Amino acid sequence: MEQNNRIRAFIEANMAAIDEEITLNDSDNIFENGFVDSMFAMQLVAFIENEFAIQLSNEDLDLRNFNSVENVVKFLDNKKNS
Amino acid sequence: MPGDERQQKILQEAQEFAAAELKPHAAEIDRKGALPKKLIKKMAARKYLSATFPNNYGGLELDPVHYGLFTECIGKACGASRALLTVQTSLVGESILRFGNESQKKKWLLPLAKGKKVGAFALTEPTVGSDAKNVQCQYRKVGDNYIINGRKKWISFGAIADFFVVICSYDGTVSAFIVERSPKEVHTRPIRGLLGGRASHIAEVEFQNAVIPAENLLGPEGSGFSYVVGTALDHGRFSIAWSGVAIAQAALEAMVSYARRREQFGQKIHKFQLIQGILGDAVTKTHAARALCLKAGELRKSQHSEAVHETTIAKYFTSKIANEVASDAVQVHGGEGCADKYPVERLFREAKILEIIEGTSQIQQLIIAKYGLRKYFSVKA
Numbered sequence: 001m002e003q004n005n006r007i008r009a010f011i012e013a014n015m016a017a018i019d020e021e022i023t024l025n026d027s028d029n030i031f032e033n034g035f036v037d038s039m040f041a042m043q044l045v046a047f048i049e050n051e052f053a054i055q056l057s058n059e060d061l062d063l064r065n066f067n068s069v070e071n072v073v074k075f076l077d078n079k080k081n082s
Numbered sequence: 083m084p085g086d087e088r089q090q091k092i093l094q095e096a097q098e099f100a101a102a103e104l105k106p107h108a109a110e111i112d113r114k115g116a117l118p119k120k121l122i123k124k125m126a127a128r129k130y131l132s133a134t135f136p137n138n139y140g141g142l143e144l145d146p147v148h149y150g151l152f153t154e155c156i157g158k159a160c161g162a163s164r165a166l167l168t169v170q171t172s173l174v175g176e177s178i179l180r181f182g183n184e185s186q187k188k189k190w191l192l193p194l195a196k197g198k199k200v201g202a203f204a205l206t207e208p209t210v211g212s213d214a215k216n217v218q219c220q221y222r223k224v225g226d227n228y229i230i231n232g233r234k235k236w237i238s239f240g241a242i243a244d245f246f247v248v249i250c251s252y253d254g255t256v257s258a259f260i261v262e263r264s265p266k267e268v269h270t271r272p273i274r275g276l277l278g279g280r281a282s283h284i285a286e287v288e289f290q291n292a293v294i295p296a297e298n299l300l301g302p303e304g305s306g307f308s309y310v311v312g313t314a315l316d317h318g319r320f321s322i323a324w325s326g327v328a329i330a331q332a333a334l335e336a337m338v339s340y341a342r343r344r345e346q347f348g349q350k351i352h353k354f355q356l357i358q359g360i361l362g363d364a365v366t367k368t369h370a371a372r373a374l375c376l377k378a379g380e381l382r383k384s385q386h387s388e389a390v391h392e393t394t395i396a397k398y399f400t401s402k403i404a405n406e407v408a409s410d411a412v413q414v415h416g417g418e419g420c421a422d423k424y425p426v427e428r429l430f431r432e433a434k435i436l437e438i439i440e441g442t443s444q445i446q447q448l449i450i451a452k453y454g455l456r457k458y459f460s461v462k463a
Contacts, residue, residue, distance in 0.1 A: 010387060016452050038215060042312035043390050050385045058181060061305050 003052075007072045010047050014040055026070040031063065041066060048072070054079060089148040092133075096152055099128065100159035108160040111281045112428050115274070117162040119242070125163065126197025130156070131170040135179065139187060140195030147379035150324040154372075157328025161432045162281035164325050169238050169282075170194055172317040174201035174247050177258070180313050181301035190245060190260060202243035203314055204234040204261075204287055212445050215307050219250035219289065221257060228259060228299065230292040238439075240285030241272040247314075248289065249306050256306035260298045267292035278435035316390055318440040319397040320382065323375050326400025326436050330368040333404075333411035333429045337364060340415050340424070351414070360410045367403040374399055391453045398446035401436035408433040 004026070012024055016037045030036050036044075044066050045056055054076075065075040083091070103124060111117055125131055134149050135141025144152055149171075157164030178190055193199035210217050219232025230250055240246070246261045246268070261268065270285045301310050341352035341361065351357050374396040381389035411426040412419035419426045437443045 013387075013456060015456065038308050039312045039315075041308035042316070043387070045309070046385060046390075047387050050387070058183070058302050058305075061302050061309055063304070063308060 003076060004069060004073050006051060007048075008069050010044070010051075011036065011069065014043060016040070024069070026073075027068055029067045030069075031067050044072075048076070052076060085145075086148075089144055092142055092144065093148060093151055093155060095128070096130070096155045099130075100155055100163075104156065104159035104163050108162075109422060109425065109428065111160060111162050113422070115280045116283065117166060117281045121163070122166060122200065123197040125166065126195065129195065130167065131197060132175060132191070132195035133167070134171055135175060135191065135195060139179070139191045145379075146320065146382035147376060150320065150375050150379045153321055153324035154328045154331065154375075157325045158332045161278070161325075161329070161428070164328060165238055165279060165282040168318060168321040168325070169203060170201060172321040173203035173314045176317040177203070177247055177300065177310050177314045178260070181258070181305070181310055185297070186260065186300065193244075199244040200239055200242055202237050202239045202246045202287075203318075204237050204240065204246045204248045205311060205314075206234060206236045208233055208235045208286070212442055214249075214311060215256065217249055217251050217256060219248065221250045221252050221259065221294075223252075223296075226296050228294040228296065230259065230261065230289040230294055232289055234287040234289075236273070237270075237285050237287050238279065238282045240287045241270050241283040243270075243283075246287065247300060247310070249311055251306075255304045256308075256311075257303045258300040258306040258310040259294050260300055261289065261292055261294055262298075264292065266290075278432040315440055316393060319446075320375075320378060320393045322436050322440045323371075323378065323393060323396035323400045326397070326402075326404035326433070327368065327372050327375055329404040329429050329433045329436070330364070330371055330400070330407040333408040333426055333433075334361075334364045334368050336424065336426050336429070337361065337411040337414040340411075340418075357414060360414060364407045364410055367407055371396075371400040371403050391449070394441075394446050394449050394453075397440065398443055398450060401433070401443060404433040404436055 008024065011030060015035050017035050024035065031038065041063060049056055064071060066072055129140060129142045132139065132141040133144045133152055137143055153164060153167060156167055175191060175194060178187060194201050205214055207218055219230065219234060221228045221230045230248060232250060244263055248259050248261045249256060267290055269288045269290065273284045273286060276284060338361065341357055342350060344351045378389065378392040378396040381392050408426065408430040412430050415424055415426050418424055421427060
């Protein structure tokens with residue numbers, strides 16, 4: 001859960017959409033919903049590498065790994081178990 | 083030698099190099115409209131084109147703060163030489179360092195670092211500027227190769243590049259490729275009559291059924307915009323931010339020198355309070371710009387999550403004040419500032435380019451505004 005919160009906090013702090021009505025659900029596709037701009041992907045990758053002390057390879061850079069809070073959590077779990 | 087001491091020594095040597103090899107020739111380079119290949123090789127021999135690269139790829143391993151100061155040092159002496167650093171190190175080099183596989187790094191980074199090959203970053207097109215996600219240059223896969231067709235414009239060092247990092251799309255998917263110059267498939271036309279960047283070999287580049295081996299795909303297919311362009315522009319903006327400091331500092335020094343020598347109404351013009359007002363503003367703006375760049379550099383060094391935004395702020399501010407300070411430097415020079423006898427005429431032209439390249443000032447404002455709307459919003463207020 002703590003991992004989920006850290007990722008959520010980072011995404012929320014960088015949301016391009018600033019409408020107070022918008023709430024971020026764990027399964028929301030942050031790119032398709034326009035919550036973040038497409039340039040955010042690289043920031044998220046840098047954040048994950050720094051925050052969780054892992055190095056992501058080119059194979060990891062599939063946007064589907066980073067398009068929602070729950071997918072990032074799943075990706076990190078898989079990465080740790082691999 | 084401790085890291086900082088080693089990097090300080092590199093900066094000291096760069097200052098000596100810039101004073102001896104760049105500054106005395108900057109006006110002539112601009113006038114002739116070409117950064118000489120001999121000078122490119124001299125800079126490469128000192129590892130200046132790969133200043134941030136790791137040692138094993140021929141680099142100097144400068145951290146972001148020292149790389150910024152290094153950029154200022156070179157940029158203050160010669161804008162075209164600074165542009166070379168921006169393209170080779172920040173755009174092409176950093177993209178391949180981050181997304182290239184080992185074989186690509188060995189094949190492209192080492193010759194770039196040694197000055198044996200010149201690279202260019204081909205993103206902008208005749209009809210696509212700020213809306214970079216919608217590049218029209220097309221690729222398609224045919225067997226084991228990719229075929230690229232399309233045109234790119236305003237490509238710095240495109241006229242002399244041996245290879246290009248090309249951003250193109252296929253059915254909405256944007257990917258990056260390393261494309262080697264080939265006489266039949268890659269055509270470049272130098273762009274003349276430019277306001278600034280006259281010696282940066284800026285060109286229009288056309289790819290006509292260019293056959294690219296699959297191993298030249300840079301990063302995963304589909305990562306061209308979100309990752310490769312995102313990374314390149316971030317590094318590029320950091321470089322341009324420091325270029326703004328370089329121009330402002332050079333313009334400031336020029337206006338101070340002129341104001342202390344020039345006499346009107348029987349006294350040196352620096353004694354007039356209206357001139358002092360201009361000088362005071364120029365000093366303040368230049369110091370503020372450098373402080374923003376140093377902050378961005380420190381955040382990048384620590385891989386801070388706000389480094390991207392602080393870099394954007396630095397790029398926006400320094401390019402803006404570079405224009406203001408360079409314009410004021412021309413004003414202090416009066417009629418003399420409008421001729422190429424003094425460097426301020428060139429600095430004035432070069433400064434404008436910084437507000438356009440690596441994202442216009444208006445794009446930076448949008449990014450900064452959104453950042454501010456989030457960062458400074460308080461539910462309680």
